[in-house]
Amino acid sequence: MLNTISKSAGAFYLTLLVLPLALPMMSGSATTAVVVMIFGIAAAACNLMLGYAGLLSFAQGTFFGVGSYAVGVLLRSHPGLGLGVLVLCAAAGAVAALVIGMLSIRQKGIYFVMITLAMAQMAFFAALSFPDVTGGENGLLDIPRIGAGLDSVLSESQSQYLVVSVVFFLAFAFLRRVIRSPFGRVLDAVRENETRARMAGYDVQRLKLLAFVISGSVTATAGALYAIQLRSAPLSNIDLMMSETILIMAILGGKRSLLGAVFGALLMTLMAEQLSQLWPRWQMIVGFVLIATVLFAPSGIGGIFSQWRTPHEKRKPGGAHLSSKETV
Template structure:
């Protein structure tokens, strides 16, 4: 007799094994620098997957936390001389705190009003960056970051070493989100997504759970921003523009928000396809838009759902653990 309780999280499971395989083979299939970029944006996309997939919150503001983490990382590495590991920890913490504080205000509204608040705060962050040009560099970005760093005594300078760092960071974030989804906390988030009114009637403090989810997602985006700054050696102003929020949202939808693994699939697909199309046609974004429309209309579960359906059909079980 099947149990009605949520399936317990297991390590390793099929989803985790697939993610590990993708991360392991990627630097052999594409240039290592491109693989690092995929891992960084997959980490950022995880923040959208957590919010939209787990609790049903659509955010256009994740670029704010990514940019905040990137600028903080740049300043700490360049001006404070802090090591890479404590810098990334602080970028993650700062993203969590900022998202939590803004979340207190944003969760007061639902639906389109919540979405508009995320958009408004994202725009405020961008204009704040332009206004504080003595600190952020304004339209020129934050430059002169150190190119050679170390992590726990290990040098991080070569493309391969940096890919291992970004892939490891994504894997840790992925496992954390996967574990969170399988926990009682994740079950409450799912209940809120399915029926917020009923969850509140059952005694759950819905606003607090939403704030916690927003804060965790902000921390993940902050980590991605820190990795991006260290990877580039400078912080471009578009790290905090609205476009970056739109890009990671598109990656999440293409990959599928039903599983954290969709963040990696979406990042791989978007990054590699955009890289190839940009060489062929200057208006390549139009093709991405058409693809997004097709996925929303005919494959709402994203590309990851294809593998899940195949596993259900031929293996008798879902790949989404």
């Protein structure tokens, strides 16, 4: 189902419009729905790296934290920036990704992973070591929210929901455009066979670096939205655990499914909210769910929908079989 929706541009964009209306009912509250949309953006940006560039990066939390700190610093000093602050935060995430990418993208496999892991740890301790900028252990507090310019019609919470919904739509539309562009196709070819892509004349390192920068920029935008929602930028936003959380959401949703990333974020958020009330060691259950997903549903939620629909398509005359490579 998610495959079919993703193949049709109209259905894809219609789904993006419907999700902000449906998520409060699916998650139980508008506040949780906002969090799901924000982390859905971050997980989808991670999918670009993991599912299409074939790069496992632990720097996603760094980009998320950069966006959080950037929006905190900018809005506390210039509260009149409005929605334009998100553009600046995206640029900050792109710069951070460019720096980390230039240091790590030349490496392959475990060496690339370890460099991004080391850079993530360095970013965490840098945030901890400069409390005048980041607030140290306390983080940045009293971050003002940005409105949609409809203060006479909407309440503050409704205005915030509208802002997140619009950014959610634009971010997913942008990522879909990237994936389905010639750049996205070539990036997919690099993931499939890097040697052949290099022999065909493509600059593999530059392609990976561009994907890294795009992913970092979108992830930083999600981090900025999260800080605005919380009204603070806590140190946990740039912790290594944030990278792990985003990666888990991407894997649960399906590393090659943009819409699946939303449902991965929904599942992870609901588990964090509900299971933490039942058992203080609720992360163990998340671990079992992740192991089961990797073993029995490696394509994630998006892949489950695809497998459910495939038998029905085979029964139809001319029904096309959609492979996991076509999931968006």
